[in-house]
Amino acid sequence: MEQKMSTRLNSSSLRISLLSLAALAIFAAGASFARAEDSAVAKTKGETFIIGTDAPLASVASFNVQIQSINAVNTSTNTSVPLLSSPATVDFARFNGLQTLLDINAVPVGTYNQIVVTLGAAQIGYLSVTAGAPPAIQTMDATLTTNTVTKTLVFPLDVTTTEPVGIRMDFNLHKSIQVTNGQITGMVTPVFQINVVRPTAPEAFIDEFDTAVISTDQGAQTFMVQGPHGRQWTIAVTGQTEWDGGAAFSDLNTNTIVQISGMLQRATSTITADEITILSGAGFWAGGLATYVTPSSGAAASFDMYVRGLLPASGTGATGAKLGQIATIGLTGKEKFYVRWNRNPLTEFVFNSSTLLPGQSISIGGPLTGAMNADNVAVKRVNLREWGYIGKVVPGSVKLGKDTFQMNVNGFAGQLIPQTVVVYITGRTRFRFGFTALHELEGGDSVRVVGLLMKNPVSGHTVMVAHCVDFVN
Numbered sequence: 489m490e491q492k493m494s495t496r497l498n499s500s501s502l503r504i505s506l507l508s509l510a511a512l513a514i515f516a517a518g519a520s521f522a523r524a525e526d527s528a529v530a531k532t533k534g535e536t537f538i539i540g541t542d543a544p545l546a547s548v549a550s551f552n553v554q555i556q557s558i559n560a561v562n563t564s565t566n567t568s569v570p571l572l573s574s575p576a577t578v579d580f581a582r583f584n585g586l587q588t589l590l591d592i593n594a595v596p597v598g599t600y601n602q603i604v605v606t607l608g609a610a611q612i613g614y615l616s617v618t619a620g621a622p623p624a625i626q627t628m629d630a631t632l633t634t635n636t637v638t639k640t641l642v643f644p645l646d647v648t649t650t651e652p653v654g655i656r657m658d659f660n661l662h663k664s665i666q667v668t669n670g671q672i673t674g675m676v677t678p679v680f681q682i683n684v685v686r687p688t689a690p691e692a693f694i695d696e697f698d699t700a701v702i703s704t705d706q707g708a709q710t711f712m713v714q715g716p717h718g719r720q721w722t723i724a725v726t727g728q729t730e731w732d733g734g735a736a737f738s739d740l741n742t743n744t745i746v747q748i749s750g751m752l753q754r755a756t757s758t759i760t761a762d763e764i765t766i767l768s769g770a771g772f773w774a775g776g777l778a779t780y781v782t783p784s785s786g787a788a789a790s791f792d793m794y795v796r797g798l799l800p801a802s803g804t805g806a807t808g809a810k811l812g813q814i815a816t817i818g819l820t821g822k823e824k825f826y827v828r829w830n831r832n833p834l835t836e837f838v839f840n841s842s843t844l845l846p847g848q849s850i851s852i853g854g855p856l857t858g859a860m861n862a863d864n865v866a867v868k869r870v871n872l873r874e875w876g877y878i879g880k881v882v883p884g885s886v887k888l889g890k891d892t893f894q895m896n897v898n899g900f901a902g903q904l905i906p907q908t909v910v911v912y913i914t915g916r917t918r919f920r921f922g923f924t925a926l927h928e929l930e931g932g933d934s935v936r937v938v939g940l941l942m943k944n945p946v947s948g949h950t951v952m953v954a955h956c957v958d959f960v961n
């Protein structure tokens with residue numbers, strides 16, 4: 489037991505959940521040294537990449553805060569490198585457990601042992617649940633107990649010209665947002681954890697990168713996508729790349745919105761795709777958590793979804809759906825249902841309008857004209873996606889012969905999933921951050937299962953297919 493706990497503690501010291509995908513806007517190239525004598529060194533730059541996710545708090549749907557500045561500092565030489573080109577508002581509650589690409593930047597070669605983050609105005613969005621009624625989103629202004637957070641890195645950020653180096657950041661909502669007698673007070677004491685990862689480490693794998701295609705090269709089997717600030721990325725396709733839903737390279741065009749998983753190349757900004765999902769081929773895509781299904785049994789006529797991601801982005805006037813709000817998606821029976829990580833067309837038998845559940849992570853795609861009314865969004869694709877579900881292992885539920893265990897979900901999704909969930913382990917399941925195998929799980933362990941939440945089509949019970957099982961402090 490001591491050895492097990494020691495392993496967990498050592499691993500958890502390296503386990504840093506990360507920023508949300510909305511933080512893509514944070515990190516920009518163009519850093520400069522503060523000291524004049526360092527100007528010659530500043531001309532030599534190395535690649536840094538940022539990977540992100542987050543840590544949840546029960547009922548908290550969003551935590552939007554203005555990032556005024558982020559600086560990497562060498563305290564020995566009094567050198568400071570700004571990583572933020574301009575203030576940006578970031579939702580730190582968007583992801584949970586999924587490692588998401590935030591940005592790749594060229595910064596001056598050097599060693600940095602501190603990160604200084606300066607915050608501005610913040611707002612909390614939380615789920616209001618009333619029995620028998622659809623959940624609603626409420627908001628309140630947050631009061632920060634401090635606006636500046638300085639973190640000394642356990643291992644310094646060594647930027648070189650030989651290979652990229654990554655920074656992982658975590659705004660820990662559970663430890664930051666104050667709760668009194670079960671009620672969110674609005675007071676926030678920012679708690680960050682920051683560490684460094686190499687591109688070959690498992691923690692550097694990109695689980696999800698949602699973006700729009702801007703050009704394709706069929707001969708080279710590459711395509712270009714565009715991120716924030718106009719930054720372009722090259723995506724390389726290989727013979728091992730999986731295409732979900734029977735899609736192919738020839739299906740890509742300038743109206744296509746895709747979700748990519750894969751690894752960064754060591755010396756370039758290219759991403760070699762492990763899997764590609766076409767989220768929308770008609771110009772509109774949204775992703776989030778299902779909060780309510782109508783009717784609750786049988787084929788659904790509609791479902792409510794809390795919108796966490798949106799392309800085109802809200803604020804452009806392009807859609808009625810808005811980030812941080814609940815949209816109602818109407819179903820006609822003509823929609824195509826897909827399951828992330830599985831190209832088998834038979835998956836529509838296990839995920840369809842009759843197996844929709846509150847708490848499922850879902851993305852939708854369709855014509856832009858169908859997204860004008862947030863109360864009746866028309867779609868062509870409904871895609872079941874992975875998400876990280878925090879909870880506790882039910883005592884006595886670990887079944888090695890069946891490769892299953894049970895958990896009670898808490899956090900934001902726990903407000904939507906009151907029942908015990910059976911978790912299935914497969915040959916693809918990874919154990920991380922303190923766990924190496926199923927037999928190490930014990931009753932009462934706090935875990936995060938990154939996987940697919942599904943309804944067993946035979947029994948109707950809620951189950952989960954695990955992609956990753958993480959130990960959680």
